[in-house]
Structure formats: C-alpha cells, structure tokens
Amino acid sequence: MSTTTKLDLASPASAKASSAKPRRGLRGSPTVNFWLFTGPFLIGLAIFVYTPILWSLWLSFFEARFTVTPDKFVGFDNYVYMLTNDDFVGSLGTFTAFAAFIVPTTWALSLGLALLVNRMRFMRAFFRSVFFLPTAVSYVAASLIWKMSIFSGVRFGLMNTVLGWFGIDNIAWLIDPNPPWYWLVIVTARLWLQSGFYMILFIAALQNIPDELYEAAAIDGAKPGWQTFRYITLPQLRATSTAVILLLLIAAYQAFDEFFNLLSKTTWGRPPLVELYYKALGESQDYGAGSAGALILTVLICAVTLLQGKIMGFGRGDESK
C-alpha cells in the first residue's frame, strides 16, 4: 500500500513537470550543457591555436616579409631556404646535444631527490617545498640570476669568487664558446628550475608502490638498497618515468627563455626556437621563412614524440602489471 501511495503522490508531480516549459541551462539538454562548458574553450582554441597554425601554414608558402598578409606566392621556397640553412639545421644538432644531456640528467636528479625526500622521516614537507619552489620561478628571472650573479664573468661573480680562492683566473662563462662553459650555465639553470616538479611526480609514484611488494621481496631474500631499487622500485616507476621523459623531451624542444637570455647574439647554443626567432622572426621580420621553420619543427616534434612513445610503450596500459 505504501508503494501505491508513493506512486500516487509522485504522479501529479510528474504530470506537472511534463506540462511545464522544458528546463533550460545546466540541468537541461546534455548537448546544451556540453557546448556551454566546452564552447568557450573551443572558441579560444580555434582563435588562439588553430587559426595561428593554419595562418602560419599559409604564410609559409608566401614571401611574407614585414607583413602577415602577403600576396606573393613562392611555393616551397621558404622550406628549401630553411632546410638548406646551416644555422637552422645546426640548431637541431644543438637541440639533440642538449636533449641528450638534459633529459636523462633531469630524470636521474628528480628520481634521486624523490627517493631521498620520500625516505626522510624529519622535515619531509620542508625539503619537498625547498626542491619544488624553483618551479615557480620564471626562466627569465632565473637566467638573470645565473648570468649576473652566479656566472658573471667579472671577479665578483659567485663562481669566479670561489675560483679566485684557489688562484684560478676569472672565466667568461657565457661569452667565450671555447671551451663551451655556457652549457654548464644553461644546464644548471634548467636542472634547478625543473627537477623539483618532476620530483613531485616521482614521489607520487613512489607512494603508489604497495609495501607488500617490498615485504615479499624481503621474505624472498632481496637485499634492501640497490637490489630492491633495481628489481622493484624502478619497474614500478615505468609509467611515470615514461611520462617524465616525454615531458622533458617536449620541454627541451621548447627551450627558449634561458638560451635567449643567457646567450644573446651568439651563433652557437641556439636551439630551434631561438634560431627561428633570430633568423626568421624578430628583427628580420621574415614571417614566411619563420612559419616554414616552425612547421618543420612541429612535424619533427610530433614524429619524435610518437617514436619515443612507441619505443617506450607509452599508453600500452601494462605498466601496472
């Protein structure tokens, strides 16, 4: 009976609802809600991402000097120019050398920091914050600190002061490419800025490893330390490691700020984005060549990323096994 009563009570309400105007807005049509929430972002994406990419593609086939609305079609000339330009091709070599060093180094340092901080029983939050805080510093600010304070070429630069205690002459860290001390400056700046962020990712991954695995390993006679790390921790971090390496590689491709601010007006140590800026955009205003170079770089980044994902098995979904 009670069930009937409930149905009786519910019936008029249902009839009332059906006779009312259709509800609009957030609880109405899922389609409306979908567009309401995703529409602004899609519009932003179209205006600020896809339109510039398509415009860039269009510009790359034109003689676009001092204008972004050119009328002289030049076919693939801009692509030929960029691909036969020693400096642009050389910048890809610079990037390769940079990525080959910075990706594994940042990976190892981040993982090392994560292992250390994760094991700490005292002031763990403090040390996490200390290592993470540089992530909030802008690359430009860090570059200026590195350039003017730590690696200044004069006698009162921090590094030169320390070297002076041992009777070593001042080093022009960023000015003289022989020997290439500038790599030390660039790499240390980027390590300082990035390692904390990836450390946090590794800490999260470390905390997801079940304790039972270590307990089982201990029962089976595995020695704590390297053996446990090699056969339990590292394999369990495979998914995170793959993601970290992928992110590091993309970040290396996008390197601009510290190179631009630390090595102004050089012909060396230019990653692709800096080379594009100097050779095609910036002061030269050759937007056609710049767009061609940017698209070549985009294709290259996509290819390398896909290849890396394929090799490292990113997205296979077997990491947790």
Place this chain on the structure above:
Amino acid sequence: MSASSNMNWDRRNVLRAAMGLAAAGGLAACGSNTGRGGGSGSGTNLVQMFHAYGEAGTEQAIKRYAKAYKDANVTTQWITSSDFESKLFSALLTKNAPDLFEFHPQIQMVKSGQVADLTDIIDPVKDDFNPADIKSHTVDGKIYGVRMIDDPQFFFYRKSMLEKAKVEVPTTLDELMEAAAKLTTGKVKGLYMGNDLHSVNDTLIWSAGAQHLTEKNEIAYHTDGVVEGLKKMRKLFTSGDLLLGAPTESWDPSSFNQGLCAIQFCGMWAMPAIQDALGDDWGVFPFPKVTDSGKPSVYNGGWSMFVNAKGKNVDAAKEYVKWLWIDKKDYQEDWATSYGFHIPPRASLAKTADKLKSGNAAEGVRLFNEFGHFDNIGWTQAMRTAFEDVFANSVRKNMDPEAALDKCDAAVNRELKKLFG
C-alpha cells in the same frame, strides 16, 4: 531596506552572473591595454613608442613634452631596450601599432610602407639639419624620418691609468691591443667593448677603409682590410686583456666608472655620468685605424622619429612630430643635453648648446665632425644581424674570417635581392 536584500541569489543566478562577468571581462580585455589615452582633450589620441634610455629623467622628459601638446592626447610606451626592436616590429603589424615611434633609418620600412613621407614638414628647415642626417633618411628624394639626436660613439679612457702604465692614446688597432695588455692588472682589464663586441662592428669596417655597401647597393665590407681587422680582433679577444662577461653592456658606462676596465667603448650620452663618477680623469678617442690604408672612425648613431604610415592618425602624428622635433627647439635642446649628452641634429641648436662647447664634450663633437660615419639607409636590420654573426663566428668562435664573411655575403645578397631586385 536595501535593494540588494530583495535579490534571490540562488546557484543559477550566481553562475549566470559569474559567466556574464567573465564574458564582459573577456570582451573588455580584447580592447584594452592599447596604451592609448583616455580620450580627453581634443579627442585625437596618439601613441608613441620609445626604447628605454639609460639616463635618469628621460622617460619623464618625453612624457612631459607630450603632455604639453594641446592638439592631441599623446601616450608614451617606454619599452625595455633589449626588447625594443622586436616589440616595435611586431606591433607595427597590428591594429594597436604606435602612431609614431623612434628608430633608425632603414630602407625596408620605406619599401614595405611602414613609415610615412615627412618631406613636407622637414623641407622648410631642411638646410638647418646636418646634411648627413638628411641623406641617411632619404629614399628617392623623399625624407622618411626626423632625426632627434646624434650619438657619436668612441673610446673613453682613464687618463691616470694610461699615465701610470706609460701608455699613449692609441692611434692604430695594434697600439690599442698593446695598450690593453699594458693596462691589464689583477683587478682591472685593459679594454671593454661590450660582451658580444657588436658595438664596434661598424667602426671596424670604416677604420679598415671599407664601407658597408657601395652607392649601387652592393657589398663593400668584404675587403682584405676587414679580414685583417677581424684577425686582430680575434687576437684581442683571446689575449685575456679584454673585459668579458661584464654585468652591463657597453652602452652603460658602469664598467668604466667602477674601475673594471681602463678603456671602454661607449657613446657620448654617457659623458655626464662619467664626469660625475671620475671627475676629469678621462678622455675620448676614436676607433683607431685598422690598417695603414684605414682611418680612425666614429659611429654616429642616434634616434629618429618616424610616423606609422598605416596608422589611423597619420596627419595628426605628423603635426606632433613637427611640433616637438622641429618647432619646439627648447625641448630639443633639453632632450639632447639635460640627461645624457647628444648632439642636436639641427645646426642652429648644435651651435648654441653650451654644454657641448667645452672639455670632453667639445672633443666628442670634434671627433663626430672629423671621423663620423652615419647610418646607411640601405643597411637593414637583417644585414646588421648577418654582420654581427661574422663577429660571433670569426672573433669569438675562431671561424676563418673569409668563411664567416662569405656566409654573411650570402645573407646580405639575399636581402639586397629582395630589396633592390
């Protein structure tokens, strides 16, 4: 009871209001930050773009002049020096481009229709301008900019340091290298020419007896003298007598004033700051001759005012340029001599500027007149960058100077072909 207490702020209303505000904010943001004035006064709004000068008081001076103009509301964008070129060039492609801006005369800006013809406002006073300044702004008989200041650039030296080291003022590049060696001590380097050495690119060419381009706009810098000069610069760069990695670039006299070097390449604008720091213990000399057939040289840099030809208020902008940089001679003298020292391009002003009539300032004017070289309007920013790469490659990186110049030739010829066919 207040009206607000009657409102029924349920979740939906709050959300609607928030979205409305976000949309309004977004729309407002699309049209904001143009740097334009509030639209008071005459109703015509002009925006002018300046690079940030190092001398104290310059920004306030430019804004003070603008405020005194009654026929338009003039707003100033003061851009950090190192970003100025790229910001200006990218801004000129947009609807928010400045109506007028300072820059150097470059032909690509004329050919691409970025700068307006100012012949009509300059013509009546053309004879009062330094002829070289007029020539450097002229294309096909039309004048495209009004010179505001001339900035001779040369070496500043500490008299006491040279006397102590028994060094005479160098008259050749070899003597300059020897002087740098003798003046270098444990704490002081003999010479500073900027960290990238690009400040002396142009003077090296002229002091080697060459030019950037011929009258027919062909390459003229690729000579044996320039190659010899580049080799000497390489020797100097590796000698250990050059200050490298200084916190400030050569346009700033701080390294010289703080005793980090005995000789520094800088501009005449730095004279008041150097006088304040060092009293009379300093002098100036031109970039010495590089080869026997060369001649000392001084780069006459400076800044000119241009009107954006694609702007909405071209005529109003031209009127302002005429008012400030042609009619208001008191402001021009103030601008040229009250902050840093610059030479007014107007002959009548240069003659009456008392601060330039004595001491090292007068010597600077003499070097300007005797050894000065002006910008070639055909030598564009892209060519300038290509020759900077010659210095980077051959002087700093030890590339063969001939190979570095060949590479530069390719870039410059590509540019020349695009500009002159």
